[in-house]
Amino acid sequence: ASSDRESGGGGEGGGAAQSGGTMVFGATGDPAMLDPAFGSDGETFRVSRQIFEGLLGNELGGTDPVPELAEDWEVSEDGLEYTFNLQQGVQFHDGTQFNAEAVCFNFDRWYNFEGLATSPSASYYYQAVFGGFASTPDTPSIYQSCEATDENTAVIRLTQVTSKFPAALALPAFSIQSPTALQEYDADNLSGAEDALTYPEYALEHPTGTGPFRFESWDRGNGRVTLVRNEEYWGEPALLDELIIRTIPDGNTRRQELQAGSIDGYDFVAPADYQSLQDEGLQVLVRDPFNILYLGFNGGNVPGTSANPALQDPRVRQAIAHAIDRDTIVSSLLPEGAEAAIEFMPPTVDGYAEDVTTYDHDPDRARQLLQEAGAEGTTLRFYYPTEVSRPYLPDPAAMFQVISQNLTDAGFTIEPVALPWNPDYLNAVQSGQADIHLLGWTGDYNDAYNFIGTFFAEASNNQASAEFGAFSAPEIFQALARADQEPDAATRTRLYQEANRLIMDYLPGVPISHSPPALVVAENVSGLEPSPLTAEVFSTVSISE
Amino acid sequence: MTRAGEPLLQVQGLQVHFPIKRGVFVDRTVGHVRAVDGVDLAIDRGTTYGLVGESGCGKSTLGRAVLRLVEPTAGQVLFDGTDVASLRGEALRTMRRRMQMVFQDPLGSLDPRQDVESLLSEPLRAHGLGGGRAGIATRVRELLDAVGLPTAALRRYPHEFSGGQRQRIGIARAISLEPDLLIADEPVSALDVSVQAQVVNLLEELQQRLGLTYLVIAHDLAVVRHISDVVGVMYLGSLVEQAPSGALYDEPLHPYTRALMSAVPVPDPVVEERRERILLAGDLPSPADPPSGCRFHTRCPWRQETRCDDEVPVLRELAPGHLVSCHWAEEIRDGALQPRSAEEVAATQGVSVRATGVEAIESDALVQGLDEPIERR
Amino acid sequence: MTAMGDVRRQRIDELAARAGQVPEGEGGVSLVRSAFRRLRRNPVAILGAVIVVVFLFVAAFAPWLAPRDPLAQTLLSEVRPGFIPGAQEGFPLGADQLGRDLLSRLIYGSRQSLLIGVVSTVLGAVVGMALGVLAGAFGGWVDTVVMRFIDIILSIPSLLMAISISVLLGQNQYALMIAIAVTQVPVFARLLRGSMLAQRGSDYVLAARALGVKRGRIVFGHVLPNSLSPVIVQGTLSLATAIIEAAALSFLGLGDPDIARPEWGAMLSTAQDFLSVRPELAVWPALCIIVVALGFTLLGESLREALDPKFRR
């Protein structure tokens, strides 16, 4: 695994990477706190990824899980028991030893969360992967136990086979933290009042991991987190002396600050800026697209839902799909490297099917379908978010306007509804208030279920989530469930492909595009490898005068 | 009109005190400005009562209290037998028809946004008088004619007229309701002498024609004397002397009246050179903290030890219809007492000549204003 | 000779008749009209008026003036993330980020921008004035209550206010106008109250009371009309600020949800994302906003002078 790491350094023509220096990186927001176990947002993970490591990590510049703190692992026949052989000679930042005990301490910690820590806001990823807690017998957990069979071997048992495992262990949420520090700083003691969680001292001041950087300080007033090189790092030590992550919410400000030299790089480059930044000699590092943007339909076919009646007619849904000019959208609105999507997951994920039903841009066909369905002039309440820019949706308003124009051209009537992203938009869309809406997803790890399972798995009672009008399509639900529980990778891939075909036949929404988000760094920065998961590590980065 | 014998207006023991408020949560009254402090007077039908006095002595307040434009603190205002103070709401409004007022500032008392026609017809409409649209139009023209303005004035606005013309409009408006009593609060003091004479003539002429009763307030003794039958002299909230105008001029009894008379310049160098002047020391004391005893004792050239300082003189009738409130009126009249000079008076009164009292109230009002958010832009 | 003498005699009589007559000229000159006359003589006012009139004209005749459909994404297929087609045949100012004709959008944008300005100002003025009248007419505890209420509104950041309103009412152009209007309410209320309180003590109000004019008529017939001039002035200034406020709100994503409908503020804020590609997209709408704001402000400023009692004659 460590060889992967070493090979990553020389991205830029192998120029001798210098050691030293401070890098300032512009982020869009403050981290929520610094304990990744409680984290669920990108800015928290951007910091924790530098401080912490998991048993597994992500392939540099890719989406596949690779060994990190675990040298390797074995899976039992039944797929329920994982044996991890751990790296030796690893120390936490507080000087304590990393070993199997520490690993199990972390797993047990998660499983034994109580009270507020079990709320979804606190432990979203744990619940997404493992289900319930020891304290919540109603919601079973797929975690059974962790055993340190010796100093460097940890055995983890599950109650159920899942395709998420072990890939999910690469998620930053499952980073291994120092048991001593966790205990000393009361890491599990989430308190709260009324409408807020109060994080313990550990999460605010003492995040202690094994990663290449150590936490130094967090200056909230000035919006800056300072990390310093971990001199005792077990692998190749970081090149930078210091990594400062600074919050600059406004995109133009970020760009101008980079141009002025106040920061050395930033994330979430506006697609329009890719070219001009490059022209100025800055390095735009485009990530491979690992996301999906779709236009969701409230096309449920179950009586008693809030679904739009017209959208229950497959012809109307197909008409929408034919109306949308994805190629123009991709070429005009999305950065170079974006692709039109034909299904609800990116091609790089196992389970992608080349041969799903496709719906080309064909306004005439759309009109015709609409006519057949007797739904010309159907009014669609088209929801789109404001005050947000997502990797898959850099400019929601522009996207809305173009699609809206496409649909109008095809004979629909559009009633726009704009809402602030969080919570209004998400709330409205997920409770099924929209007829059609824009939404998307960036994958957490290389797993089909992480995409289509999240969208179309049975939510309850033989129905999909309200976002898609709670449609009922048992064959899709079954296909997804079967695939998720299939331990054999090849079979699983086949099952997911089947699920994708079913989905695109049913057409619960129109997949639109996969879009490559980018970061940008100054000319003198080298060694930053863009990650499709937006999980960049800065240990390979160096900065020259 | 029926009870011709008795006076049209009778004021008895009228007091108007303005509270001085201050407080933390709720305003507490910490004192009173005794603007009018116990005034009795009576005005006979068809006569003119002139009221003179120094600025701030309470003349306007008295006039306003009679019309109930300010609430009297105590006392009675009997208008044609009815106690005005007891009237409320609609009854008061109706009563106002019979008592009207002409204001000192001719421009300020006319709404700048109303043309003359609307100015004059408004009171008629407010009281449902004039007999409809056509009736009102005729009446308005009559009014204009009565005050000597051409019909062309109807469509014009107050700012387009000269001062005298504005005052005519004010008078026309006041008489539009055919009142019995007209209170004229300094009707001419804002006007040039030549125009002042026109307005004074007009007032007299109207009185003759319409049988009006006047209460004329002024600080100009000459004007008051010219048009009044009876003149009252006010000092610091109360009447100090009242007499038929001839009598008052011929033989002023109160030291203050004497001083006032002697201070009025006469446009005749010969008279001016001969005239004996009685200069007063200092200014009007604060009505919030009036001097003890005789209110005038702080400035009085005839002040006598202790009695003037301690004992409040009452209004006595020294001659028929000639009332005066001075302990030493007879002695002064007979020349038994000699006046002292202003300097001497000032010296005996020490620093009390200062007139900060009034000012203190002024600033206090501003402090009160401060409690409200100061209006800024 | 005698004939001549007669003529002169006549002239003397004429002069004599003139003395004591009201000034000549047909019809009275109302204050508004005399203010208007002064405005006409003031070059600053004329400049302001010309600007405002030109933009009103553009707004009124937008369909005839605009060369193209402001919504048609004609050049969209030529747009690339780092490239927006510039001026070309048929597109005098080039296209925007969705391939729409910029000039046409600017022209149509005047409609929405002015509408937002006018509606929200009128709304804010009406509500604010209602509060102001309440406080100014009754005084006492009503005044206290109203003014405390205004204080409360004032101490809430206007942005929060605007956002809450658009969240409460759903995001639509009316919510936007209401949101902007709410932020204007305290200004109008305080202004009118202050000016009414000042008027309340004036002699003509006392005169009206003495004449037995009813209270309602005194307030609405006398005090209010005479208190309006600062409000009118503020109104013109508010028109300008409303348009700018609309820009700020759409910058925050709280603008008109029908974003295809051109509006300068929204155009300017969307253009922020393309400043590195085509700054003109921002410059033009910004220029429009500035010029209109300037027009209204100049007009307001000269109205202030024209309505100032000091200059009355």
Added chain:
Amino acid sequence: MSIEALPPEGALRTDVPVLEVEDLSVTFARRGEQPTRAVDGVSFSVAAGETVGLVGESGCGKSVTSLAVMGLLPRRGVQVGGSVRLGGTELLGAPDRTLRRLRGAEMAMVFQDPLSSLNPTVPIGTQVTEVLVEHRDMGKKEAATEAAELLDRVGIPDPTRRLKEYPHQLSGGMRQRALIAMALACSPRLLIADEPTTALDVTIQAQILELLRELVVDSGTALVMITHDLGVVAGLCDRVHVMYAGKVIETADRHDLFARPRQPYTGGLLASVPRLDAGRGIPLTPIRGSARDAIPWAEGCAFAPRCDNAQDDCLTEVAGSTVPLEYDGPGRELRCRHPLTHPSSTAGATSSGSTASGAGR
């Protein structure tokens, strides 16, 4: 030098006039508006110890004349013509520096409204001492002592305390006294008083007039008294100039003027004033119309429209020339073609008939 140090009265009464105003004219020309000539060829002179009165109705140009003398008219939009000499020095066209040196030191002015003429935010003391500091090179302390003396001299009791007070803390009479104190600070040769008592009560007015009278007598200051109150003029002035519509229409010695007014306007003014010593009930005899009815002098006698004596030749078109200011007996000048005659019984003569009936209709 203090006031007491001045030479005694007699020595100052020389024939050399302190102030000579010759053919003074002031035109206001606002952009976009008709130019108005507020003062039109006014000439007069004042000798030391002499009091000259300028009388006339509101708007006749009294204040503008005084401001022109002081050089206090705004620069822009105002044209000033003629000549103003103070002790032989031409003031019109003199540089600002010279004027500032003279103002306050050689010539001083007292204004009508004592409250608005005092700076509300500066203590009285400072407002008095600043003149001393400016013109008499005094130190702060010395000036304060001197200022207290000045206040005392104009009759303000407890002057040391008053120095620290602000204008609003003083009564109207005291404010006017303070203003006079400032004017007197440098014992100016010329004092112009522009309606100094109009805003005051009669009793206070009497105090102030007394003060001015003493001043002229004691220090020989040349006083220009501007007023519309003929009573004030009668008591105070040596010579009187009656103004109408920007021009002097009659000039006379005080006694002459009141005894035998020649201009119908002057006569009218005198007849309009109700007199304390006249009986009740006799109607006043006002001039009809108001000052606004004046016609331009270029068309004829400005007073003609209101004048009962007006004849054809009061108009320029007939007479061929404007009515000139002419010699009218010793010490008198008159601008009238049809003056009043038999002036010994003015009031009676003019009151009957036309004037009264013309009034107020």
Added chain:
Amino acid sequence: MLRFIVRRLLQLVPILLGLSVLLFAWLRALPGGPAQAALGERATPEAIARYNELFGLDQPIWVQYLRFLGRAVQLDFGTSSRTGRTVTTEFLERMPGTVELTLFAMVFAIGVGIPLGYLAARRHGSWLDSGAVIGSLLGVAIPVFFLAYLLRLLFAVELGWLPGSGRQEVRIDATHITNFYVLDGLLTREWDAAWDALLHLVLPGIALGTIPLAIIVRITRASVLDVVNEDYVRTANAKGLSADTVRRRHVIRNALLPVSTTIGLQTGLLLSGAVLTETVFAFGGVGSAIYDAIFTRDFAVLQGFILMLAVVYVLVNLLVDISYGLLDPRVRVR
């Protein structure tokens, strides 16, 4: 005087009470409650219900309000749902930045506005006059986000003279005692830190100061025009004072009276309202905190901040009124 201050402070009570009721009711009435905000994109209804139960959000609103009030009087406004720290801590950390920024903006607005307004008035009708009026207006008519962009483009990107965002250069390791960065720099004798913090105030300060600048220019101008026509200025001239004395003692002093109230009012407004400016300059003050709180439905922060700002606002206004009394003897209180 003391009585006056006490009275004004007591008047705060009803304002704060009214404000708290209003805020509380209002914020709770907004769709998408705190649970949704806290739980994020894909929270299930059950999770939300559990959250609500946990935090008592399912109880009647007045119970919630009383609980809130009870804690608020002890200056406990709860915890930010975004940062998990107490609102009071957040406020104390954020307020100094806003205070520094406001002060800088006002110094800029006053320093430029008063002389400009004075000159404009003295040259009434000249090009300088029109230029000052129109120029100050331009700043107002440009939305602040665009102005920020232009300022930064010129001074940070092109010229590189000034920092374009933040409160302090992140590479400087400054000690913070009071969170007033400039002051901290001076206290700790870290001169470069103080200087750097000051430089960081310049661009946002200018952007923030343009509106008060425009208002100050206009009011100064109008007020000077009024004052030069006052009788007492004529008196001062009649006394033969030097032009300089007249200007200083008699014109400017009085002309500044109305300006001073405006300054106070604007200061009050800036202290509570620099939301957009602070956001586009990534300036860590209360404005940007409110902005974040608005978009994350951070009710505790919104309530607490706005109530505390209302106190600041009223205190500033009180200060203004007191200082007005000091400046103008006519309204001086005893």
